[in-house]
Amino acid sequence: MELKEAIRNRRSIGKVKQDPVDKALIEEILEAGTWAPNHCHTEPWRFWVMTGEGRGLLGKGYAEVAASEADPALTEEELAVLKGAQIKKAFRAPVVIAVAVTPSAQAVVPEIEEYAAAHAAVHNMILTAHALGLGSIWRTGAPTYHPKMKEVFGLGAKEELVGFVYLGYPDMAPPSKATRTPFEQKTLWVSE
Numbered sequence: 001m002e003l004k005e006a007i008r009n010r011r012s013i014g015k016v017k018q019d020p021v022d023k024a025l026i027e028e029i030l031e032a033g034t035w036a037p038n039h040c041h042t043e044p045w046r047f048w049v050m051t052g053e054g055r056g057l058l059g060k061g062y063a064e065v066a067a068s069e070a071d072p073a074l075t076e077e078e079l080a081v082l083k084g085a086q087i088k089k090a091f092r093a094p095v096v097i098a099v100a101v102t103p104s105a106q107a108v109v110p111e112i113e114e115y116a117a118a119h120a121a122v123h124n125m126i127l128t129a130h131a132l133g134l135g136s137i138w139r140t141g142a143p144t145y146h147p148k149m150k151e152v153f154g155l156g157a158k159e160e161l162v163g164f165v166y167l168g169y170p171d172m173a174p175p176s177k178a179t180r181t182p183f184e185q186k187t188l189w190v191s192e
């Protein structure tokens with residue numbers, strides 16, 4: 001697929017089939033992530049590929065975040081229902097890739113740039129998924145940055161998750177009404 005076409009036509013696909021995705025395709029997506037620009041070659045990212053029951057890792061994260069924020073008056077049964085619903089969220093796609101930023105230990109690069117690189121890696125990944133005929137969506141939400149989620153993924157003090165890429169074969173048509181504000185409204189041309 002041509003790059004311009006991939007950029008223009010990629011849409012977030014939130015509903016995908018549970019059909020497995022070939023490991024070779026997942027590896028192509030991961031490799032695309034690693035080709036993102038990154039200042040001083042710090043390559044500030046880590047990936048977790050969760051498939052099958054492995055998605056329970058993210059499920060555990062969602063559940064522990066929800067439990068830690070839940071009303072303490074909940075009964076054990078209510079808490080179990082709440083946690084069950086959270087765990088299910090991680091199973092919305094056959095493959096979920098968690099991406100974390102791992103800011104360089106030597107602080108050669110400002111942290112904001114390490115985040116920029118990790119975000120660029122995610123974009124490379126979702127574009128590549130699209131080019132491979134897969135649907136994907138970059139998901140975050142408050143639980144992504146919660147200390148309990150960090151604990152579940154065993155992140156270091158400076159590390160943060162930057163998103164979860166949910167991947168699979170599309171089970172929905174791409175939204176027909178994707179729009180963007182014309183760049184003219186966001187751009188100032190400066191020529192002298």
Ligand SMILES: Cc1cc2nc3c(=O)[nH]c(=O)nc-3n(C[C@H](O)[C@H](O)[C@H](O)COP(=O)(O)O)c2cc1C
Binds near residue numbers: 012
């Ligand atoms: C950092 C980031 C976080 C996002 N988190 C979510 C999310 O938690 N849930 C969701 O449905 N979409 C999420 N998205 C996807 C956006 O909703 C989506 O990109 C936007 O609606 C534009 O649609 P498009 O991707 O089809 O162009 C996220 C996108 C970015 C860049």
